[in-house]
Amino acid sequence: MSVIVAKQLTKTYVTGDIKVEAIRGVDFSIEPASFVSFIGPSGSGKSTLLNMIGCLDPPTAGLLEVVGQEITNLNRQDAARFRGEHIGFVFQDFNLIPVLTVFENVEYPLQMVQSWPKEKRRERVQEMLEAVGMGDQGNKYPSQISGGQKQRVAVARALVTNAKLVLADEPTANLDRETATMVIDLMKKMRDEYQTTFVFSTHDPRIVDNVEITFELEDGTLHRHETSAGGGHG
Numbered sequence: 001m002s003v004i005v006a007k008q009l010t011k012t013y014v015t016g017d018i019k020v021e022a023i024r025g026v027d028f029s030i031e032p033a034s035f036v037s038f039i040g041p042s043g044s045g046k047s048t049l050l051n052m053i054g055c056l057d058p059p060t061a062g063l064l065e066v067v068g069q070e071i072t073n074l075n076r077q078d079a080a081r082f083r084g085e086h087i088g089f090v091f092q093d094f095n096l097i098p099v100l101t102v103f104e105n106v107e108y109p110l111q112m113v114q115s116w117p118k119e120k121r122r123e124r125v126q127e128m129l130e131a132v133g134m135g136d137q138g139n140k141y142p143s144q145i146s147g148g149q150k151q152r153v154a155v156a157r158a159l160v161t162n163a164k165l166v167l168a169d170e171p172t173a174n175l176d177r178e179t180a181t182m183v184i185d186l187m188k189k190m191r192d193e194y195q196t197t198f199v200f201s202t203h204d205p206r207i208v209d210n211v212e213i214t215f216e217l218e219d220g221t222l223h224r225h226e227t228s229a230g231g232g233h234g
């Protein structure tokens with residue numbers, strides 16, 4: 001079963017008399033445990049596409065299935081629940097909650113959407129922190145750790161609910177070269193370990209070099225390129 005299936009997916013923004021066809025009837029599918037990137041110039045529709053996949057903004061027309069569920073017509077409440085249960089998010093500016101510790105940031109999605117008993121929750125959070133190499137940093141606050149460490153915490157948070165799909169919008173944009181490479185390697189390791197699909201929106205050639213499939217957007221249309229990167233998944 002594909003993790004994402006889009007058929008004739010369309011998004012048109014209408015503001016007053018102005019109509020922008022941001023996504024023009026695209027078809028694509030993305031398989032489990034893949035490492036995939038949407039690329040394209042500014043305004044080509046990357047964020048629009050990621051927002052639709054993430055149930056943040058509904059399509060205007062077409063079909064969109066995510067982890068086997070048709071999400072085209074979800075209402076706001078069902079969309080929020082679906083997001084919480086099935087999708088992890090990683091952002092360019094990390095989006096950690098500054099008043100919560102590293103541990104509490106990773107625990108947060110479990111508290112919000114899943115009624116796990118406290119002990120099981122704590123074990124899961126610790127497992128994820130260790131998986132991203134932050135097992136001994138749980139008591140620190142986001143202001144006390146580096147950018148690369150923040151993004152590691154964000155990856156742990158995205159995966160803590162066992163989400164099968166992570167959407168990562170420019171996750172390396174605020175990281176130096178070496179740290180960006182470490183974060184990409186980490187995400188790949190997590191993909192291998194948890195069979196999570198990672199979908200990126202990026203301009204970063206270091207990510208593009210590492211993905212197996214690139215979808216290039218141009219004025220709301222899509223071109224698929226397969227690359228030789230990755231290997232070893234499955």
Ligand SMILES: Nc1ncnc2c1ncn2[C@@H]1O[C@H](COP(=O)(O)OP(=O)(O)OP(=O)(O)O)[C@@H](O)[C@H]1O
Pocket residue numbers: 013014015020021022040041042043044045046047048049
């Ligand atoms: N809320 C909105 N209302 C009206 N038009 C919008 C809205 N959001 C995006 N657009 C338009 O849709 C098109 C696609 O925008 P989108 O943000 O998806 O591009 P992008 O590829 O993510 O760009 P960037 O790389 O700069 O983030 C652009 O022409 C943009 O101006």
